[in-house]
Amino acid sequence: MTNDIIVAEGLKKVYRVKVPKGFLKKTTKEIHALRGVNLRVREGEIFGLLGPNGAGKTTLIKILTTLLLPDEGYAIVNGYDVVKESRKVRKSIGVMLMGERSLYWKLTGRENLEYFGALYGLSGETLKRRVNEVINFVGIRDFADRLVETYSSGQKMLLAFAKALINDAPLLFLDEPTVAMDPRNAALVREKIKLLREEFGKTIFLTTHLMHEAEMLCDRVAIIDLGRILALGSPQELKSSLKGKSSIEIDVKSDRVHEVINEIRSFDDVLEVAFSYVKINGMDAVKIRILCSSPRTLLPDIISLLIKKNMDILYVNPQEPTLEDVFMHYTGRLLTEDTREGV
Numbered sequence: 554m555t556n557d558i559i560v561a562e563g564l565k566k567v568y569r570v571k572v573p574k575g576f577l578k579k580t581t582k583e584i585h586a587l588r589g590v591n592l593r594v595r596e597g598e599i600f601g602l603l604g605p606n607g608a609g610k611t612t613l614i615k616i617l618t619t620l621l622l623p624d625e626g627y628a629i630v631n632g633y634d635v636v637k638e639s640r641k642v643r644k645s646i647g648v649m650l651m652g653e654r655s656l657y658w659k660l661t662g663r664e665n666l667e668y669f670g671a672l673y674g675l676s677g678e679t680l681k682r683r684v685n686e687v688i689n690f691v692g693i694r695d696f697a698d699r700l701v702e703t704y705s706s707g708q709k710m711l712l713a714f715a716k717a718l719i720n721d722a723p724l725l726f727l728d729e730p731t732v733a734m735d736p737r738n739a740a741l742v743r744e745k746i747k748l749l750r751e752e753f754g755k756t757i758f759l760t761t762h763l764m765h766e767a768e769m770l771c772d773r774v775a776i777i778d779l780g781r782i783l784a785l786g787s788p789q790e791l792k793s794s795l796k797g798k799s800s801i802e803i804d805v806k807s808d809r810v811h812e813v814i815n816e817i818r819s820f821d822d823v824l825e826v827a828f829s830y831v832k833i834n835g836m837d838a839v840k841i842r843i844l845c846s847s848p849r850t851l852l853p854d855i856i857s858l859l860i861k862k863n864m865d866i867l868y869v870n871p872q873e874p875t876l877e878d879v880f881m882h883y884t885g886r887l888l889t890e891d892t893r894e895g896v
């Protein structure tokens with residue numbers, strides 16, 4: 554027997570949506586959200602599912618938490634089958650979904666936690682104590698007794714995080730737990746996630762599109778794109794698949810970036826190049842990322858090219874490969890638009 558707390562084999566999910574086709578006609582379009590996902594999560598680890606928007610992260614987390622049925626494949630969570638034993642799965646996990654809508658806005662945060670705690674069978678002093686513990690742990694005492702409708706979006710997220718802890722489950726599913734949070738709250742939630750594992754022995758399955766979050770928090774990471782897991786391992790293992798390579802990040806102020814990308818790609822030493830449109834200090838800019846073997850020889854050539862093309866260079870940063878480069882290596886694209894959190 555293994556001590557895998559989550560086992561998924563061959564999970565597939567297709568969404569069918571109606572789209573207009575010509576006058577008064579509609580046709581059904583199939584969206585393959587998961588195309589055969591296999592993974593195993595070990596007890597006691599922080600496991601991250603890292604991928605861009607639309608990769609299939611929420612779909613996978615919904616299947617593992619019994620909120621959505623798979624079309625094919627199976628998953629075992631805490632020893633229970635997510636389809637055949639969904640009630641047992643639900644009792645044994647804590648869940649925080651993105652864009653949490655299940656909070657009651659006309660109740661206070663504390664009343665919400667009491668309500669959800671009661672659903673798990675807690676009552677009386679035990680319920681009160683648990684609610685207090687969770688409020689103190691997450692650090693939401695200042696606003697716990699205010700109506701949720703007065704909360705900022707960050708405060709709602711913190712309450713949703715607290716709600717996932719109310720039944721003291723050994724396994725937590727967190728769908729992009731820091732998205733739309735200001736950097737201070739995001740850092741707070743990451744600290745709490747680490748503590749949950751280190752002090753309370755929880756297993757955590759989280760999704761993120763932030764490579765630095767995955768790198769900072771996770772023992773192992775699965776990189777997902779277009780419904781497929783492309784790579785799986787510790788951040789160090791994933792990065793060492795790019796051993797001997799370097800990464801160069803260049804920000805430019807220009808909308809003519811297409812003109813140079815192909816030229817950059819044609820340099821001998823360039824293995825991959827990708828770019829994304831970003832805002833830097835409120836200004837439109839383009840981030841170019843290049844994977845290469847010898848940045849010392851390549852970088853001067855690239856800078857000369859950008860200057861020749863009259864492009865304003867805002868920032869140049871040669872560095873060791875990150876998970877962003879691992880993603881680029883597999884997909885030829887960038888994982889995220891830069892949010893520049895904490896920089």
Ligand SMILES: Nc1ncnc2c1ncn2[C@@H]1O[C@H](COP(=O)(O)OP(=O)(O)O)[C@@H](O)[C@H]1O
Nearest residue numbers: 568570584586605606607608609610611612613
């Ligand atoms: N309810 C739905 N109906 C139709 N398509 C959906 C639905 N939910 C998600 N999708 C599509 O499935 C794909 C995966 O989405 P999702 O699992 O939400 O990805 P992620 O959480 O990684 O952004 C995307 O192409 C998305 O547009």
Ligand SMILES: [Mg+2]
Nearest residue numbers: 610611612651
């Ligand atoms: Mg999602």
